[in-house]
Amino acid sequence: MSRFKADKIERVKAALNTCTMCGFCKSVCPSFKAIGWDSALSRGRIALTYGLLNGDIEADDSVVENMYTCTTCADCVRRCPSKVDIVDIIETCRADLVENGLMLPKHRSMAESVKKNGNPYGEKGPAVEALGIKPHSAETGYFVGCTASYRNKKTAAAAMSILGKLGTDFTTVDEVCCGSVLQRIGVDEGEVVALMKKNVDAIMSLGVKTLVLSCAGCYRMFKMEYPKFVDVSFNVLHISEFLAKQDLNLTPLEGTITYHDPCHLGRHCDVYDAPRDVINKFPGVNYKEMAYNRASSHCCGGGGGVRSAYPEEAARIASARLDEASFADTIVTACPFCVTNLGSSKGDRNIEVVDLVELVDSHLIA
Numbered sequence: 001m002s003r004f005k006a007d008k009i010e011r012v013k014a015a016l017n018t019c020t021m022c023g024f025c026k027s028v029c030p031s032f033k034a035i036g037w038d039s040a041l042s043r044g045r046i047a048l049t050y051g052l053l054n055g056d057i058e059a060d061d062s063v064v065e066n067m068y069t070c071t072t073c074a075d076c077v078r079r080c081p082s083k084v085d086i087v088d089i090i091e092t093c094r095a096d097l098v099e100n101g102l103m104l105p106k107h108r109s110m111a112e113s114v115k116k117n118g119n120p121y122g123e124k125g126p127a128v129e130a131l132g133i134k135p136h137s138a139e140t141g142y143f144v145g146c147t148a149s150y151r152n153k154k155t156a157a158a159a160m161s162i163l164g165k166l167g168t169d170f171t172t173v174d175e176v177c178c179g180s181v182l183q184r185i186g187v188d189e190g191e192v193v194a195l196m197k198k199n200v201d202a203i204m205s206l207g208v209k210t211l212v213l214s215c216a217g218c219y220r221m222f223k224m225e226y227p228k229f230v231d232v233s234f235n236v237l238h239i240s241e242f243l244a245k246q247d248l249n250l251t252p253l254e255g256t257i258t259y260h261d262p263c264h265l266g267r268h269c270d271v272y273d274a275p276r277d278v279i280n281k282f283p284g285v286n287y288k289e290m291a292y293n294r295a296s297s298h299c300c301g302g303g304g305g306v307r308s309a310y311p312e313e314a315a316r317i318a319s320a321r322l323d324e325a326s327f328a329d330t331i332v333t334a335c336p337f338c339v340t341n342l343g344s345s346k347g348d349r350n351i352e353v354v355d356l357v358e359l360v361d362s363h364l365i366a
């Protein structure tokens with residue numbers, strides 16, 4: 001077997017050496033809780049990455065599986081007393097696995113679809129065509145994202161309905177995949193940056209000054225990742241931030257409501273208040289936090305490419321999160337991935353899982 005090339009891991013060598021193996025990350029890691037082995041835990045993945053770097057271990061199937069069962073939730077980063085950027089280490093290791101030809105088949109087909117179709121779902125035609133709305137010049141743009149364009153279409157319809165009811169002159173964008181899934185699973189940076197450029201050019205060509213997004217994953221890309229590679233000269237708002245600043249004429253909600261923080265909106269982007277501010281605009285709302293909320297929120301299990309490659313693990317993590325919300329009638333979240341993964345793992349629990357925009361749209365009086 002040829003020697004594993006660890007050129008990218010070499011760049012995070014200093015971070016690898018910062019881990020003291022204290023195990024504090026063990027108390028929070030959702031993949032460890034779902035799988036039960038130290039190798040499926042933050043520090044285990046650091047040890048595996050170190051082993052690959054030094055040629056101490058081979059990149060066999062078990063190593064690949066342990067690196068790809070991480071949801072990139074970043075709870076370990078929050079918990080780590082040594083401030084190790086564990087997610088960066090894991091994503092860097094994944095990039096070297098891909099470079100060495102060790103991509104998971106599910107991920108390969110998603111990456112090939114993004115290249116061919118501009119989305120990871122194998123769907124033909126641009127995202128906006130799927131919604132039947134053409135881009136035009138406007139100061140506010142709505143970036144739908146692949147999941148709401150092709151899978152959770154109700155989310156896209158609700159977001160656009162809200163913008164319409166509020167009298168916002170908005171446009172859709174001739175968009176391609178934001179690049180999140182490719183960056184999470186370790187696809188070559190050049191391919192991700194090409195997508196970034198395409199999207200930014202499309203947005204700029206419409207004269208957009210504020211871009212509104214309803215997907216937490218796409219939002220994180222535009223807010224945190226795009227500026228590292230391309231010039232983002234427009235405001236980037238998650239739709240909860242946009243709505244938190246609006247007067248909303250809402251009808252009351254029934255039952256007990258709680259909110260699940262998507263990892264990519266919360267821990268990765270620090271957006272905690274805006275969705276709660278929007279929920280608190282509902283007259284007389286009966287809102288209750290889960291025990292683990294805001295920065296300590298537990299992951300839904302759907303991110304980091306886990307749901308596509310390891311659906312059983314994703315469902316186990318979602319199930320644990322749903323149990324934490326057992327007091328509620330409705331769990332609101334702000335990411336189509338969380339809605340899908342929590343919603344499909346409900347079983348016979350008597351709880352509704354809904355995207356914030358769908359909840360607002362169904363109660364918003366124009």
Ligand code: SF4
Pocket residue numbers: 018019020021022023024025026042043046076079080081082083084086
């Ligand atoms: S908490 Fe941080 S330093 Fe401790 S084992 Fe986990 S990654 Fe290493």
Ligand code: SF4
Pocket residue numbers: 028029030031032041042045069070071072073074075076077086087
């Ligand atoms: S990012 Fe989340 S799933 Fe991945 S190692 Fe850290 S705590 Fe575990």
